[in-house]
Amino acid sequence: MNRTLNLWIFGIEVLLLISSCNNNPEPSKRIIVKGYDRHVELQWEPVEGAKSYAVFVKKEDNSYTERANVKDTIYMDFVNDLGTELELSYKVEAQLNEGTESLGEVTVATRSMTDEELLDMVQFYTFRYFWEGAEPNSGMARERVHMDGNYPQNDQNVVTTGGTGFGIFGLLAGIERNWVSKEEGIVRFERIVDFLEKADRFHGVWPHWIHGESGKVKPFGNDDDGGDLVESAFLMQGLLAVREYYKNGTEREKQLAQKIDELWNSMEWNWYTQGGQDILYWHWSPNFGWQKNFGIKGYDECMITYVLAASSPTFSVPVSVYHKGWARDGGIVNDTSAYGHDLPLKHNGSPEFGGPLFWSHYSYLGLNPKGLKDQYANYWEHNRNHTLINRQWCVNNEQGFKGYGEDLWGLTASYTVTGYAAHKPGNDLGVISPTAALSSIPYTPEESMAVIKNLYYNYGEKVFGRYGFYDALSPEKDWYPQRYLAIDQGPIVAMIENYRTGLGWQLFMAAPEIQAGLEKLGFTISEE
Incomplete structure (x- = not known):
């Protein structure tokens, strides 16, 4: 795993190992997610051959809507439009030349932060x-x-x-x-x-x-x-x-x-x-x-x-x-x-x-x-x-x-x-x-x-x-x-x-x- 991902071990971090995914049953991918007050940050390991990565968030009806399509392996989602004190579920998909590969799903919470x-x-x-x-x-x-x-x-x-x-x-x-x-x-x-x-x-x-x-x-x-x-x-x-x-x-x-x-x-x-x-x-x-x-x-x-x-x-x-x-x-x-x-x-x-x-x-x-x-x-x-x-x-x-x-x-x-x-x-x-x-x-x-x-x-x-x-x-x-x-x-x-x-x-x-x-x-x- 990238050494930079180790930096996430502090504060209110949520780290979930994905053990199964709808399109990828093998527990070989990890997504790291952390919720702050007004944004969520997701990181994942690169997928060989990926042209970009699509990030989705689950709506109230349990369907997903796309939040971003990025070439990087990090995405910072400012969620002001969704509200505060949120419980959110995300999934990430690698966009390949032929089809997509799911990296799994994670859940995370945002909450009010003190000045410190x-x-x-x-x-x-x-x-x-x-x-x-x-x-x-x-x-x-x-x-x-x-x-x-x-x-x-x-x-x-x-x-x-x-x-x-x-x-x-x-x-x-x-x-x-x-x-x-x-x-x-x-x-x-x-x-x-x-x-x-x-x-x-x-x-x-x-x-x-x-x-x-x-x-x-x-x-x-x-x-x-x-x-x-x-x-x-x-x-x-x-x-x-x-x-x-x-x-x-x-x-x-x-x-x-x-x-x-x-x-x-x-x-x-x-x-x-x-x-x-x-x-x-x-x-x-x-x-x-x-x-x-x-x-x-x-x-x-x-x-x-x-x-x-x-x-x-x-x-x-x-x-x-x-x-x-x-x-x-x-x-x-x-x-x-x-x-x-x-x-x-x-x-x-x-x-x-x-x-x-x-x-x-x-x-x-x-x-x-x-x-x-x-x-x-x-x-x-x-x-x-x-x-x-x-x-x-x-x-x-x-x-x-x-x-x-x-x-x-x-x-x-x-x-x-x-x-x-x-x-x-x-x-x-x-x-x-x-x-x-x-x-x-x-x-x-x-x-x-x-x-x-x-x-x-x-x-x-x-x-x-x-x-x-x-x-x-x-x-x-x-x-x-x-x-x-x-x-x-x-x-x-x-x-x-x-x-x-x-x-x-x-x-x-x-x-x-x-x-x-x-x-x-x-x-x-x-x-x-």
């Missing part, structure tokens, strides 16, 4: 992006998954370093929540780490994109075919959490932790100062050198890059790089507020309302903002206020976009109607990105849950698929693309877990180098 069950469901579905949806050779996260199969430049096997780092926190959560076994978990991490050891690196730093089959760099742009320091920082943030998770375990687990340690120690952070300047640079290429010349200056999503660079036990950068480069020699300080919320850090290009919400997510999947302070900001207050400002912009909705309100808010970088955009106040295109509110759940738990409920109960199959909520939606444009991006799915599952248990924060912050690096940079940590 709903959150568990959303987290689990999003986790599947990084478990089921991973590129098979590397085990890493694909940059994107388009459910229609239409990929730009046939890049369905291109993996992302940053998105994998985000997803790693989700994989750790999956192990802790028994969505996968501990054995399956370490096998996956070994695959990822072994791949990263052999993949292209540039002074110890990985590129933004990598071909999953070969480990060779996939250029992110015409002159961006080398090391990407920021994406590699996102990756290492996750890997250090894995190291902490396994370092005191079995010999096998200690070996995995040691391999991660070697990758961490080989990252030449000081190289990316262009020979000792007081700033980190985002890119270096063996073909184009420092041609991009992109200095990393705050405030945006890159804070974790400076924390790791200062924390490195082998290629550390001096304190001046943080204060003069990232903090702009004090110029990072802001003195404005919006909607009654102070924004103590000056966001690049968005000093009044703040930048896209991923700026309060990417660096804080492992780096715990609770009680984290330096001379520039209290990072919990900053991130919460950033979120509340972004939300209030959508609630006020001065542009009058359809759907916006207290239960549909959140502007960040995502797909947009015409491509990709960094949505934010002042650059609001009428597109809501679910990751914005969902990944903010530690900062705004009630406000984020309102968005989850609205999306699931009122938008349903338009916005929710096999890997959780799709990347973006625009009720204004009646636009609901069935697409996913790793960099948007990863923060959802990671931040939900941080909200529920603090797992990612606890692991990353336990790394002794991180504690030393934060102290070096002048950070203090207090209980909040």
Whole structure:
């Protein structure tokens, strides 16, 4: 049986072994079915030669009506049209060149779910992006998954370093929540780490994109075919959490932790100062050198890059790089507020309302903002206020976009109607990105849950698929693309877990180098 089917063992799952069928008496086929609040999910093993599969549901008169005809071996049936608190019977038939083959019949119930069950469901579905949806050779996260199969430049096997780092926190959560076994978990991490050891690196730093089959760099742009320091920082943030998770375990687990340690120690952070300047640079290429010349200056999503660079036990950068480069020699300080919320850090290009919400997510999947302070900001207050400002912009909705309100808010970088955009106040295109509110759940738990409920109960199959909520939606444009991006799915599952248990924060912050690096940079940590 497909390993992905094992993931169904949690919650209110119903698993029925079909022992006899009208057209197929042999008990050789299995259908797995699970009922949630407003949808039912069915999975089955593929049938050789099947062109498609027809899914039927039994009506009150005991006859069957077809619900869908799909080519996949999974079907999510949103049953709002049938009612709530249902008892349903389904059957599945494989459509062959000559006739059909029955896979049997299953029964299932739907029922009302608590907020905790709903959150568990959303987290689990999003986790599947990084478990089921991973590129098979590397085990890493694909940059994107388009459910229609239409990929730009046939890049369905291109993996992302940053998105994998985000997803790693989700994989750790999956192990802790028994969505996968501990054995399956370490096998996956070994695959990822072994791949990263052999993949292209540039002074110890990985590129933004990598071909999953070969480990060779996939250029992110015409002159961006080398090391990407920021994406590699996102990756290492996750890997250090894995190291902490396994370092005191079995010999096998200690070996995995040691391999991660070697990758961490080989990252030449000081190289990316262009020979000792007081700033980190985002890119270096063996073909184009420092041609991009992109200095990393705050405030945006890159804070974790400076924390790791200062924390490195082998290629550390001096304190001046943080204060003069990232903090702009004090110029990072802001003195404005919006909607009654102070924004103590000056966001690049968005000093009044703040930048896209991923700026309060990417660096804080492992780096715990609770009680984290330096001379520039209290990072919990900053991130919460950033979120509340972004939300209030959508609630006020001065542009009058359809759907916006207290239960549909959140502007960040995502797909947009015409491509990709960094949505934010002042650059609001009428597109809501679910990751914005969902990944903010530690900062705004009630406000984020309102968005989850609205999306699931009122938008349903338009916005929710096999890997959780799709990347973006625009009720204004009646636009609901069935697409996913790793960099948007990863923060959802990671931040939900941080909200529920603090797992990612606890692991990353336990790394002794991180504690030393934060102290070096002048950070203090207090209980909040």
